[in-house]
Structure formats: structure tokens, C-alpha cells
Amino acid sequence: MTEPLDPAMFDGCSDIDLPIRFRNKWMGKILLCLEDGRRRYSELQIPLKGITPKVLAESLRALERDGMITRIAYPGMPPRVEYELTELGRSLREPREVWCKWVDAHVHELLRARMEAEGDLRDLNAS
Template sequence: MSNKWSAKIMVCLKDGRRRFSELQAPLQGVTPKVLVESLRAMERDGIITRTSYPGVPPRVEYELTDLGRSLLEQVSVWCDWAEEHLDELLAAREIYERRSA
């Protein structure tokens, strides 16, 4: 989980394979460069697989590995915690910003 996009990518892949463009749409705000870097890091760590199909243009799909699927439960717990404590997190950020200004 090398960056803020990794968990979001995992959630996008929880229902199966997706192409790069199919990941970009729900991940609004991620640049193509950061998405590529995130996907490569996740592939390196064994969280996802990348399958390239020949053609013009070539088609590439990404899918969670068994290791990645085993991490989904933890990601879900983390997301539930963040949702439950969102108001507290936002309040803490506001206090911090006021002190830092």
C-alpha cells in the first residue's frame, strides 16, 4: 500500500479484471502517470497481475491476485473506520490548519 491510490485501485478491482481506462474513470483525480506508477508497484508486490493482449492498440487488463484479495478485507475495515470517524478527522485537520496558518 505504497500510496493513497492503492486501496482505491484494489476496490475498483474487487469485482474482476479491468482495463486501464476502466480504472481511470472511477479514480477521478489520479493522473495517468501516478496510476501507472501505482499499478507497477502493486504488480511488483504481488497484489495485482497485469495481462497484455496483442493487438492494435494492445489491450492490458489488471486483476487482483489471491494475495491482493486477502488484503481486501483489511482495506474494507480501514474504509469503515475512516467513514465512522470522518467528522473527527476533518475537525482535526481544521484545527491543524488553523494552528499552522
């Protein structure tokens, strides 16, 4: 049995849209939540504060379709479903770690560039 996910595991993360991401801002976080083993849908909701049930379900379906995760359904009432990384999904661990280090090293530059671009857009709108 895997340890419960920490509800605060993403609290220190910036919510800015990063320049490189999986289809949406949640997919990388979902993959991270599954690194230690199988998880139920309700377990994934705990650290993914702000994700709607619809977006979580869509993201899980997309990750399954792309071969990153498997969906394991167990019969019963109510039915139980768990999600787990595939080998393909696990192969993203090293690139993700490199990407996270890059973001940590350059987050201030990214934010400064965005603020400058937004300032330019405001100047254009004022004309």
C-alpha cells in the same frame, strides 16, 4: 465479462488524505475497482476522476511489483493489457472494509484535528 465500472463509484468519498493509506491515495481505490475481476487501463480511469495517466501507470506498476495485482498482456494491434487482483490483493478486502468503517466512524474527528492543527500553524506563522 465483468460489469462496467460506475463512473460515480467514488463520488461520495471524501478526498481528504486519510491517516492510513497505501503508498498514495489512489491505490486503495484501484484495488477496489479490481475486486470484481479483470479491468483494462481505460476502464480504471472512468471512476478514478482526477488521477493522471502517469500516476495511474505508476500505481499499477507499484501494485504489480508488490504482488497485489497481475498484468496480463495480450498480443495484437493495438496491444491489450488487463489488470487483476492476486490472492494477496484479494486478501486485503476484509481489512479494507474494517478500515473504511473506522474512517466513516471517525472522519469528523480526523477533520476537526486537522483544522485545529492548521489553525495552530497559522497562529505560529502570524508571529
